[in-house]
Amino acid sequence: MDRKIFYDEVYQVVRLIPRGRVTSYGAIAAYLGTKSSSRMVGYAMNAAHTIFPTVPAHRVVNRNGLLTGKHHFGTSDEMMKLLNDEEIHVLDDQVQSFKTIFWDPAAELDI
């Protein structure tokens, strides 16, 4: 059905995340109207590295700002490294000032 579109939507939203900002799987799911299926967002990210262009999946964390999917980047350091490169400070897999740099697509894109 529209499964592929859902994936594509997820990738598009993730690519729209401004540098130095992060969002959550649930926020993306809610933005796409499938807030109950936040797991699918994470699953879509699982295939993010197989598509082109690259999706900045490191800007997507769980609702607590925890890097739950860091291991899917190949190495756990990779995600932290990418985040640090964007001046996003991570301590013990926890994004610092997560609440401040949080980027809500539903609000920013105003849909």
Add this chain to the structure above:
DNA sequence: GAGGTGACTGCGA
């Protein structure tokens, strides 16, 4: 075809 798994979340105890 059926069962198990998971990069999540919200709510109840």
Add this chain to the structure above:
DNA sequence: CTCGCAGCCACCT
């Protein structure tokens, strides 16, 4: 405060 459980749905075995 922490811990457990149910709902969600695509993918893999």
